[in-house]
Amino acid sequence: MRISYSALDTFNRCPLKYKFSYIDKVRVPQKPEFFFGGLIHEVVQFALKKDPIMPPQAELIAYFKDKWQENIFATPQEAKQYFDWGENMLRNFHSNHKPGLRNIVSTEKRFLIPVGEHQLSGMIDRVDKLPIGSYEVIDYKTSKTLPSQGEVDRDKQLCIYHLAVENLWSEAKDIRLTLYFLKHNSQISTKRRPDEVEGIKEYIINTAEKIEKETEFKPKTNIFCNYCEYGHLCPLQKHKAKGRDIEEKPEEIDNTINNYILAHRKIAELEPEIHKHFDKEKIERFFHKEGIVTRGKTKKLTIKKNS
Template identity: 35%
Template structure:
């Protein structure tokens, strides 16, 4: 029975190709972890140990918590390769100190840690979604108050503080709330609490049974979309800076190949082609024909190398192949035959007197037999678009 999680679904929504690399191909990752994720893990472990001691009747001092955090940092760092730092101007010590500051602030705000009774820490549970799929439940701290209210606590160490409306729309802790209500029938009230440690802010929300049922249905729809996916395309965004698969991603791998390419291989040297394009554009009025030729070479290079982005020293070329249906023009015999075919399946009016844009969209909704009948009147036209943008680093 397949198991899904918030991070697994979120990965697919951020970039389906990254999802494929991580969860389908299971490609091992080279290099050390990102410093932000590493720091977050150390803060989580320090808080877990803090509450374990509280459960055993001992409240550690602030200095003991910080000392243990520093020990955890060094212990885990020994088994890792060099930590990856993306943000310029930040060092390992900067992140280590930031984590320490978060712990100190949390300690001072929540001491003596007795506002609720901890039931579980870093839980490892599964929620049955529909008899054929499960959802992973990992709660940072699960607690219960004296009045019977259950609490789901989640620690956040990131640099963004969301709005309350973002919290109200969150599905991760809402799914955890479903698990709480199923496992604890006495749970009449479940508080979902986010601790944004960098900002010393606690945000919370609650969900009704009706809202939870709707969220569960939405999650199942997202899962079905993942399971039905046939193509996995890269989604280039700012998050790519933290992606561990850049060296094999078609949108980025050429960036790492540039040093291996021989300059004399002019026809297949993507870096040189992009550089030539940048120079040619400065003399655009005299070199229009050459620009067209270079675009074709870049597209050929991208197709041969299996990449969608070709990096030069000053810019990068984004290559996108598209396909569209071309329909018979008005006032032609083929157009009249298309009208008759649409009338046969009672779609002539729906197609707005053959609005070709709407007709193309309708192909996705029609039964396969009807769609194939209409496609007989269309030509599938493929094209390649090459656009350019400056390198960001």
């Protein structure tokens, strides 16, 4: 199959989101941060393609203003905040980039490389050729926060870029991988060992095979759920996303959920007393007229009601 890093990562985070995005191709409004990141990358690429002559800073800012869409943002205040961030990032980029001093061999380099029986696709922001056969990948980031060196060293996407450069430039013997954080005007670099490159190949192949075999595409809770553009469709999130758009009257379902939560709290209060009795009597099962309570190997209590 043909697959990208983004698709692999999406599937591992949440199979249902993968289905919505890559199989069903559900259209959703563009999120402000995606628009912003895409526009900053567009302006940076506009400048890099002029190398070895860097356009004036004012020209980059003018390009940015011309493409700006304030209506994508929730409020004028949010739009201004992002716009100010963007101007600052472009000033950082302009002051840091010295045209003609680096041998830029490619920008926005698309690749399609074989990995096992699969085809891995992607795009690299920038590739420089360094002295003595070395290459450097530069990936521009608009993130608000900086990752640690350890996080960069473990970054799977950078390992995929290493694999792509090896395939595209066979003479590349030494490959440096750099994340350039425009907001902070800071760079973090890393490299990959041969065993790490083999590991990313296994990751790609194994994940692609899981996708090919998947039939259910169940949702998976993760730290990004609150920001997911498919929350209104997800069975784990759509109640929060859509409010009380359900068949029951709001007060009825609220009472039902409230009673359910209170019942679980009561169970949590009673369980220690049951465990205490089981320990004292050295038993693991209690026969009651209403049913049987059993304590399993993991100390979990289960109930079998009498028929």
